[in-house]
Amino acid sequence: MSIINYIEKFKKLHRTLYTTPSHGQGDFVAPLTQKLLGRKFFKCDFSEIEGFDNLSNPKGIIKNAQDYASHVYDSKSTFFLTNGSTSGIIAAMLTTLHKGDKVLISRNCHKSVYNGLVLTGSIPIWIMPQYNKDWGIFETINLDYLEEVLYKNKDIKAFIITNPSYEGVMFDIYRISHICKKYKVKLIVDEAHGALWNFQKSLGTPSLMQGADIVVQSLHKTAGALNPSALLHIGNDSDINPKQIQESLNLITTTSPSYPLLINIESTIRYLDSEKGKFHIFDIVKNINRLIRTLKTIPNLEVYSYNNDITKILIKVTNLSGFELSDILFEEYGIEDELANEKSILLLTGLGTTKTKLKKIEKSLIDLCSKNLKITQNNSYTKNYIPTEPRVRYIPSLVWNQPYKEVELKYSLSRVCMEVITDYPPGVPILLPGEVIKKEHIEYLSNRQKIKVLM
Numbered sequence: 001m002s003i004i005n006y007i008e009k010f011k012k013l014h015r016t017l018y019t020t021p022s023h024g025q026g027d028f029v030a031p032l033t034q035k036l037l038g039r040k041f042f043k044c045d046f047s048e049i050e051g052f053d054n055l056s057n058p059k060g061i062i063k064n065a066q067d068y069a070s071h072v073y074d075s076k077s078t079f080f081l082t083n084g085s086t087s088g089i090i091a092a093m094l095t096t097l098h099k100g101d102k103v104l105i106s107r108n109c110h111k112s113v114y115n116g117l118v119l120t121g122s123i124p125i126w127i128m129p130q131y132n133k134d135w136g137i138f139e140t141i142n143l144d145y146l147e148e149v150l151y152k153n154k155d156i157k158a159f160i161i162t163n164p165s166y167e168g169v170m171f172d173i174y175r176i177s178h179i180c181k182k183y184k185v186k187l188i189v190d191e192a193h194g195a196l197w198n199f200q201k202s203l204g205t206p207s208l209m210q211g212a213d214i215v216v217q218s219l220h221k222t223a224g225a226l227n228p229s230a231l232l233h234i235g236n237d238s239d240i241n242p243k244q245i246q247e248s249l250n251l252i253t254t255t256s257p258s259y260p261l262l263i264n265i266e267s268t269i270r271y272l273d274s275e276k277g278k279f280h281i282f283d284i285v286k287n288i289n290r291l292i293r294t295l296k297t298i299p300n301l302e303v304y305s306y307n308n309d310i311t312k313i314l315i316k317v318t319n320l321s322g323f324e325l326s327d328i329l330f331e332e333y334g335i336e337d338e339l340a341n342e343k344s345i346l347l348l349t350g351l352g353t354t355k356t357k358l359k360k361i362e363k364s365l366i367d368l369c370s371k372n373l374k375i376t377q378n379n380s381y382t383k384n385y386i387p388t389e390p391r392v393r394y395i396p397s398l399v400w401n402q403p404y405k406e407v408e409l410k411y412s413l414s415r416v417c418m419e420v421i422t423d424y425p426p427g428v429p430i431l432l433p434g435e436v437i438k439k440e441h442i443e444y445l446s447n448r449q450k451i452k453v454l455m
Contacts, residue, residue, distance in 0.1 A: 002068070003053075003266050006061045007044055007259070010051065020047045020256070046259045055080065055257040056250045065266040072273045073198055075208055075233035077242035079249060081216075082261045084228030085192040086112035087252055088216035089160070090119060091232060094248035095240060096158045096186045096214070097122040099397075104149060104159040107387060108138040110190060111420055111427045113160055114396055119252075121397040125153060128389050129165075135304055135314065136322065136343035137167045138387070138428075143175055150183040158186040163207055164193050166339070166426030167304070167346055168312030170204050177211030186240070187211065192218035192230070196311065196350070199272050200281045204309050213238040214245075222311050224351030225268040229261055280351065285310070288349055291358045300369045304344070316344040317369060325368075333364040339425045385423070385430055385444040394434035394454075403455040409448050412437045416454035421445070 001009075023029060026042035048054045053062035062080065070078040081088050093116030097103055101122045105113055108129055117124055127149060129138040141161070150156060159180055163171045173189065180187040189207040191197075195217040197204045207215045215233045219225035232249075234240050271277040288310050295303050295315065304314035317325050326340035338348035347361060393416050404418035414436060421431040431441055437451070445451070 001061055001064060002270075003061045003065050003259070003263055006051075007046070007263065010046075011043070017049065019049050021045055041260060044260050044263055047256060052259075055082070055262070056246070056253065056255065062262065065262070069231065069266075069269050070233075072269055073206075073208060073231070073233055074236065075215075076236050076238060076240075077234045077245070079232040079245060080262055080265045081230035081232055081249075081253075082228070082257045082265075083230075083253060084220075085190065085216045085218045085230045086110070086115070086228075087249065088214075088230055088232040089113060089188070089190055090116045090252055091245055091248040092188045092214040092216065093117075093120050093122070093158070093160070094251060095244045096188065098157075101157040102153060102155055104153070104156050104185070106141060106159075106161045107390070108165055108426075108428050109160055109162055110192070111422050111424075111429055114420055114429065114432050117396040118400045119397075121395070122157075123395050124392065125149065125156060126390055126392070128387065131387060133386065134343060135167075135316065136341035137169065137304075137314070138165055139169050140171055140307070141176075143172065143179065146176065147179050147182075150179065150185060154183065156183070156185055158188055160188045160190065162190040162192075164191075164204060164309045164312070166193065166312075166428070167314050168193070168308035168310070170307050170309060173205070173207045173210040173212060181211065186213045186238075188214045189216070191215050193221050193312065194309065195219050195221055195223040195231075196272070196281055197309075199278050200285055202285060203311060208233055208235050211235065211237065213240055219265060219268050222348070222350035223268055223272060226261060226264045229265045229268065231265070284349070284351065284353060287355055287358055288313070288353070291362055294362055295365060298366055298369050301365060311349045312338075313347040313349065314344050315347065315365070317365075328368060329364060333360075333368070335361060335364055339423075341423075386440070387430075388438070388440060390429075390432070391436035391438070392434055393436050396432060396434050399434045399454060404452045405455050406450040407453055409442055409445060409451050412451050412453055413439060413442060417441075418452040418454050421451075 023042050026039035029039055029042055053060035066078050089112045097120040099121035102125055103122045104125045107126050129141045132139050163173055177187050189212040191207050194204055197206045213235050217231045219229040220227045292303055300318040302316050321342050322340040322344045326337050326345050329335040337345040339346045417431040417435050417437050418433050422429050
């Protein structure tokens with residue numbers, strides 16, 4: 001029986017509960033919360049009472065739901081995550097890495113990887129994807145260089161890569177997985193932004209189908225689920241033990257998981273796998289493609305279209321920085337983008353992107369680009385940080401909780417950073433604790449007065 005069907009059946013029992021949560025399935029809801037959410041949401045919020053299931057040791061309705069998801073995604077095992085892809089990344093690292101193990105990480109990773117480095121005590125080996133200065137984004141990894149790194153570091157245990165990138169750039173996971181297998185390296189793929197790929201292959205090929213050991217997906221990013229609904233999959237050909245993943249998740253997951261989130265995860269997967277859901281995705285892809293074709297005809301506007309997932313629409317306008325374009329769209333047209341950099345802006349789309357929304361951005365950009373746009377040279381906007389390979393003085397676990405002090409940024413050159421510094425979104429590290437502060441960091445962070453450094 002599914003989670004949804006069981007709860008519908010349970011409600012008819014009219015059982016009196018003296019258990020958590022104390023709102024009593026909506027018998028009490030704080031007035032302002034009730035005004036915004038109503039009571040129905042609370043009627044589905046239960047703890048692990050008799051007849052229900054336990055996310056930390058699923059044997060009943062949660063296990064059934066996860067088994068169904070595993071069938072849909074063609075995985076060895078699939079796990080529901082109620083704490084987002086962050087928990088999946090950390091669990092994958094806890095399962096595959098021990099203290100002192102080397103782990104290869106693509107530098108355009110999400111900052112959650114830092115948390116995993118602290119908890120595992122593993123040693124990061126950073127690999128830099130190629131950087132496109134014209135768009136201000138990371139692109140792909142040189143696979144010859146990847147193999148060279150693995151050949152020289154035969155004790156690397158795992159490789160963590162983000163596919164697609166936040167901006168939608170796709171990597172050749174098939175070739176990467178073959179290289180990893182050659183050197184007996186576990187391949188962990190942060191596929192947070194690829195949650196629709198299993199249901200519309202024109203968007204991209206799922207990493208599970210290309211040989212990845214562990215894949216983590218965010219259902220809230222493009223698939224229409226609530227924050228922070230996510231999934232962790234183990235590849236069919238991987239020798240990773242699902243029990244180890246479960247134990248790792250139990251270390252970092254609350255003992256009071258949200259049943260509304262579990263319902264949402266289950267129902268989202270069932271919808272995506274239905275004929276209606278697949279047609280919905282097909283229709284959205286068709287509409288996005290139509291929009292992109294139109295955008296490419298607009299003078300002074302460019303659309304990024306190199307090996308990318310089209311649900312991430314990256315655009316730039318001649319004579320405007322991405323920050324300026326973002327501000328104009330927000331202030332004059334009421335449109336908020338996902339992120340902006342010095343060169344471009346990102347429009348994120350998904351199941352909730354209607355034709356009306358797409359038409360609005362189309363009309364707004366046509367109108368904007370028809371105007372006589374001039375370079376403003378506004379020096380208040382941040383310049384792009386052009387990433388360089390980090391100098392790691394100490395691994396994150398060694399400096400965690402160590403004494404630090406704040407110094408003026410201009411006096412921090414060659415000191416050891418003691419804070420996580422990222423542009424968010426996308427959450428890609430600029431500096432992590434244990435890394436040496438360089439001249440280019442100081443130049444990029446010039447708007448800051450102070451920075452934490454190791455004492």
